[in-house]
Amino acid sequence: MxxxxxxxxxxxxxxxxxxxxxxxxxxxxxxxxxxxxxxxxxxxxxxxxxxxxxxxxxxxxxxxxxxxxxxxxxxxxxxxxxxxxxxxxxxxxxxxxxxxxxxxxxxxxxxxxxxxxxxxxxxxxxxxPVEAKPYRLEFIGDSITSGEGVIGAREEEDWIPAWFSGVHNYTALTAAAVDAEYRVVSQSGWGVLSSWDNNPKGNIPDIYEQVCGLLTGHGNERLGAHEPNDFAAWQPDVVVVNLGTNDDGAFHSPEWKDEATGRIYKQRLNEDGSYDEADLAAFEAAVTRFLAKLRACNPDAHIVWVYGMLGLSLMPAIYRAVDAHTRATSDKNVSVFQLPNVTEETVGARTHPGLLAHRQTAQELSGYLKGLL
Known part of the structure; x- marks a missing residue:
């Protein structure tokens, strides 16, 4: 037996x-x-x-x-x-x-x-039966939203799955605090316009409408990763977008060359260290375009663009982009929320936000979301 x-x-x-x-x-x-x-x-x-x-x-x-x-x-x-x-x-x-x-x-x-x-x-x-939660949240972001660095000692620098956590990051903690179901769409190194290394293919908006469009290979394609996402089946009350950190990184990283076309991509800085005006405008336009796509896919959701855990340098540009979207569309259901910056006490592995940083962010963000919900 x-x-x-x-x-x-x-x-x-x-x-x-x-x-x-x-x-x-x-x-x-x-x-x-x-x-x-x-x-x-x-x-x-x-x-x-x-x-x-x-x-x-x-x-x-x-x-x-x-x-x-x-x-x-x-x-x-x-x-x-x-x-x-x-x-x-x-x-x-x-x-x-x-x-x-x-x-x-x-x-x-x-x-x-x-x-x-x-x-x-x-x-x-x-x-x-599992009781349904009263609210639904969708989080969109990069390595911070993927929970990279939440697990592991501060000295860890290896880029390995062990240092990621979907349980101990601010998405799960925020959802629990407001009693909500949640979903995450995130990828380390990616941004709104490009990834941290200036690769224009590393942007979340282009893959947002697919089930998991950033996955590669025939195996993932067969599993349905590139199928259109069924937005009607699950509509969030709030969409939280935490993007911009890697777009800022692109301004401080070397150029990226597309080997297929020979084209060079680079977000530039001026000699005094300020952002090149045209390249900053391209970032703002990407934010505005993504807001339009988010609104089309989530017609009734409040959209909150959050930023600040690893610096605030692009916050004025984000405010301008959100304001441009609101003026162009009369969409008043969009706002910006500043997240608490990482400190020596709250940093985690790979110089990313640690558990204390994610807890602090969840506490402040959930307080703001409760006011919306």
């Missing part, structure tokens, strides 16, 4: 009351999670629960966190392949547990072989 004989296997598609967080294709056989903070959530009365996962990567492995009754109790790297992991066992079979299994690592643009899927559960219990 196997030690699993008392447990029943159920494909995810057959699990009643399964709640899915994050953008997906809608397919459950299996379920593919793409973005930071994506998750499955269940309420279950059981003594034991296992999850069948499948993971692959060429360079950057997946990590997940397991939350029981909203508390992180386990964080683990997933080996390549398909296997069962234990979510919990030996617990009181009469008690109802809220379980959330969260993707800790961002969608990896630089790794065409990276993917994460959930196939089935194995349990001795029954699933119960």
């Amino acid at each position: 196997s030690k699993y004989d008392h447990l029943q296997v159920q494909p995810l598609a057959e699990v009643q009351y399964l709640k899915i967080h994050g953008r997906t294709t809608g397919k459950l056989t299996p379920l593919t999670l793409f973005w930071t903070g994506s998750a499955i959530e269940v309420n279950i009365r059981a003594a034991e629960l296992w999850l069948e996962v499948e993971s692959g990567y060429d360079h950057h492995e997946s990590w997940i966190s397991i939350l029981i009754n909203s508390v992180p109790v386990s964080r683990q790297m997933l080996n390549a392949g398909r296997h069962w992991i234990c979510v919990f066992r030996g617990m009181n079979p009469e008690r109802v547990k809220n379980i959330r299994i969260v993707k800790e690592v961002q969608a990896m643009n630089g790794d065409p072989g990276a993917y994460l899927q959930f196939h089935a559960v194995r349990t001795d219990g029954v699933f119960l």
Whole structure:
């Protein structure tokens, strides 16, 4: 007799009351999670629960966190392949547990072989309804929003998935503070106009309307990453945009050359260190264009452009761009909010915001969002 004989296997598609967080294709056989903070959530009365996962990567492995009754109790790297992991066992079979299994690592643009899927559960219990939250938030951003550097010592400089967290970053903390469901669309190094190294392809607006358009490779294409996102199925109450940090980085980085066309791209500084007027205007125009796209996709949402955790140098340009959008469209449902800057006490790994910085940001941002909601 196997030690699993008392447990029943159920494909995810057959699990009643399964709640899915994050953008997906809608397919459950299996379920593919793409973005930071994506998750499955269940309420279950059981003594034991296992999850069948499948993971692959060429360079950057997946990590997940397991939350029981909203508390992180386990964080683990997933080996390549398909296997069962234990979510919990030996617990009181009469008690109802809220379980959330969260993707800790961002969608990896630089790794065409990276993917994460959930196939089935194995349990001795029954699933119960998961209560819907009253609000919905969408966060759009870069490495800060991906939670890069939240985990790990300050001395860490290796660019590895271990230092990312979808559970301990300001997105999850803010959503919890305002009692909201949330989704994340983010990528380290990317911006509104270009990535930190002046690559114009590294911009979030161009991929925003797809399920996960920044993923590369035929494998991710087959999984549906490039399909149009179903905005009608999930409309946020607030869209929080935290972009601009890498656009500022482009002004201070070497030029980028497109090898296919030979064209050179560079956001320039003047001799006195100020921004080149034309290049700054191009950034502002990119912000305004993205606001128009966000409004088209999310007609009733309040859009909040936030900025400031790693410096404030582009804040005047962001204010001007938002003001230009409002004047051109009479869209009054857009605002700007300044985030608290990182300090010596709150910095984390890879000179990114640490846990204390994310907590501080979540406290201030959630206070502002409560006023909107």
